[in-house]
Amino acid sequence: MTLGKALYYFAxxxxxxxxxSWKTSLxxxxxxAVSLFIGxxxxxxxxxxxxxIEDWKSEAMVVVYFAPTTDLNEVDAARSLAGSPAWVEGxxxxxxxxxxxxxxxxxxxVATLVEGWEEEPLPASLEVSFDPLxxxxxxFEAWLGELEELPEVELVDxxxxxxxxxxxxxxxxxxxxxALGAVLLGAAILTIASVIRLTAIxxxxxxxxxxxxxxxxxYLRGPFYVEGLWQGLLGGLVALGALFGGFVAVQPxxxxxxxxxxxxxxxxxxxxxxxxxxxxxxxxxLGAIFSLRREAI
Amino acid sequence: MISFFDVxxxxxxxxxxxxxxxxxxxxxxxxxxxxxxxxxKTTLLSLILRQDLPTHGRILVNGRNVVSLPRTKIPFLRRSxxxxxxxxxxxxxxxxxxxxxxxxxxxGLGSEKQRTLxxxxxxxxxxxxxxxAFPLELSGGEQxxxxxxxxxxxxxxxxxxxxxxGNLDEDLSDEIFELFxxxxxxxxxxxxxxxxxDRIRRAGQxxxxxxxxxxxxxxxxxxxxSELEPVLSRGENGG
Numbered sequence: 001m002t003l004g005k006a007l008y009y010f011a012x013x014x015x016x017x018x019x020x021s022w023k024t025s026l027x028x029x030x031x032x033a034v035s036l037f038i039g040x041x042x043x044x045x046x047x048x049x050x051x052x053i054e055d056w057k058s059e060a061m062v063v064v065y066f067a068p069t070t071d072l073n074e075v076d077a078a079r080s081l082a083g084s085p086a087w088v089e090g091x092x093x094x095x096x097x098x099x100x101x102x103x104x105x106x107x108x109x110v111a112t113l114v115e116g117w118e119e120e121p122l123p124a125s126l127e128v129s130f131d132p133l134x135x136x137x138x139x140f141e142a143w144l145g146e147l148e149e150l151p152e153v154e155l156v157d158x159x160x161x162x163x164x165x166x167x168x169x170x171x172x173x174x175x176x177x178x179a180l181g182a183v184l185l186g187a188a189i190l191t192i193a194s195v196i197r198l199t200a201i202x203x204x205x206x207x208x209x210x211x212x213x214x215x216x217x218x219y220l221r222g223p224f225y226v227e228g229l230w231q232g233l234l235g236g237l238v239a240l241g242a243l244f245g246g247f248v249a250v251q252p253x254x255x256x257x258x259x260x261x262x263x264x265x266x267x268x269x270x271x272x273x274x275x276x277x278x279x280x281x282x283x284x285x286l287g288a289i290f291s292l293r294r295e296a297i
Numbered sequence: 298m299i300s301f302f303d304v305x306x307x308x309x310x311x312x313x314x315x316x317x318x319x320x321x322x323x324x325x326x327x328x329x330x331x332x333x334x335x336x337x338k339t340t341l342l343s344l345i346l347r348q349d350l351p352t353h354g355r356i357l358v359n360g361r362n363v364v365s366l367p368r369t370k371i372p373f374l375r376r377s378x379x380x381x382x383x384x385x386x387x388x389x390x391x392x393x394x395x396x397x398x399x400x401x402x403x404x405g406l407g408s409e410k411q412r413t414l415x416x417x418x419x420x421x422x423x424x425x426x427x428x429x430a431f432p433l434e435l436s437g438g439e440q441x442x443x444x445x446x447x448x449x450x451x452x453x454x455x456x457x458x459x460x461x462x463g464n465l466d467e468d469l470s471d472e473i474f475e476l477f478x479x480x481x482x483x484x485x486x487x488x489x490x491x492x493x494x495d496r497i498r499r500a501g502q503x504x505x506x507x508x509x510x511x512x513x514x515x516x517x518x519x520x521x522x523s524e525l526e527p528v529l530s531r532g533e534n535g536g
Contacts, residue, residue, distance in 0.1 A: 002405060005405050006405075009402065009403070016390075020390070205386070206388045206390075208386075209386045209387075209388060210388075210399065211372075211375075212346065212348070212375060212380055212386075213375065213376075213380070213399060213400050213447065213448075214372045214373070214375040214376035214400055214403075214451075215372060215399075215400075215403050216369070216372045216403075217369075219403045
């Protein structure tokens with residue numbers, strides 16, 4: 001028999017097995033779908049959050065805050081130092097009244113916090129935008145240190161600090177998510193292995209007959225391997241469908257929401273979708289191989 | 298065609314199923330294998346089919362030493378031997394046609410060839426009209442005829458039957474043995490294990506008699522049942 005005919009025969013027998021033992025097959029497909037859903041969810045979360053962080057990184061600034069009583073007309077040294085490096089794209093001055101107005105506009109619910117003061121409650125500052133690609137870390141740190149040492153400077157805030165921390169936290173969450181997905185995938189492989197083993201035991205009499213009339217191990221095992229593959233493939237497709245459904249449901253709410261924005265702005269890329277379904281199929285096949293590995297069926 | 302040389306089969310518990318059995322069966326022979334229950338008939342057939350290995354001795358089937366046959370070659374040996382069981386062993390979820398054409402299918406024959414072979418073989422056993430039925434929809438005799446068709450579909454050189462009429466009444470048994478006779482007339486070597494002494498006598502073919510694992514008689518069928526009695530009755534209640 002040619003390989004093509006053999007594969008057709010395996011696929012047909014495996015599909016029949018799936019339908020005949022649909023309850024156990026459903027269990028296997030569900031476990032693998034759940035594990036891939038979780039893995040895929042974290043993958044999508046990571047992809048969206050990474051993109052968001054990249055955006056933030058590109059918009060990151062260094063803000064030089066002056067002491068409250070400082071007049072911007074008296075900060076030439078700071079202005080000059082802030083604008084000197086090659087990575088600096090621009091230096092914007094924010095006066096104390098402008099800072100107060102920004103706060104009121106950004107946080108209207110707590111706007112009263114900046115009202116009724118005799119002096120301006122917020123300091124003037126310089127907002128230094130820069131090209132992250134041109135930044136050399138050592139020189140950048142030295143530059144920040146020089147700015148901090150200026151007597152009129154109260155605080156130098158580098159946005160990169162919190163973006164880096166956020167990125168680290170994201171990697172941690174992604175790692176935990178993928179670990180959880182891997183553990184569940186392991187459980188799914190074991191479930192598929194058990195289901196395939198049960199099916200093999202269920203049809204042991206038939207297998208014995210097939211063996212006696214001259215079927216090779218390749219023909220006896222092939223349908224079971226393909227059955228595992230089908231289960232994994234179906235699990236992957238179900239997980240992908242559920243992820244897409246969730247994505248479509250969340251998307252309208254994503255705009256303007258930081259939390260949902262990290263999940264619902266971009267769906268998994270094609271290679272990631274193929275990877276998800278492929279991992280399911282391979283997991284199913286591994287389950288089948290694992291179940292029939294130790295003894296003759 | 299089939300040769301046993303000093304074959305002994307001892308099971309792990311120490312029970313001796315076959316004890317230094319030697320015989321030869323030529324191409325185209327019809328041989329009955331008989332003896333009381335537990336005499337070793339089924340063990341002998343399982344050794345021919347290489348379901349089991351002897352503890353000692355050499356077995357040749359179709360010129361191949363089955364004892365030293367690699368595992369991967371066993372299916373090819375079995376494709377040259379048709380096998381029929383007392384309990385039919387059909388695959389209930391497959392139709393009669395699918396049961397019969399299982400081997401042609403895994404041999405990769407085209408669907409038209411499978412169809413021709415399947416229907417031809419079913420016609421030989423008189424069941425072409427039941428091709429689309431499922432085994433459990435058939436009578437015992439019909440199921441056994443399907444099993445025989447399955448055994449014959451690849452035109453095997455040898456047909457082995459283990460108590461093929463054990464579950465059938467007298468009339469159905471006659472039909473089955475008539476089929477075996479026709480198969481034999483076409484040149485197939487036929488080996489039938491049976492308790493049916495009347496049938497052995499009537500068939501007038503060669504008989505191998507096993508008792509307690511030993512081959513106690515190898516010759517033409519006895520003219521009268523009484524000639525078998527002394528050999529068979531000794532172990533009749535021995536299991």
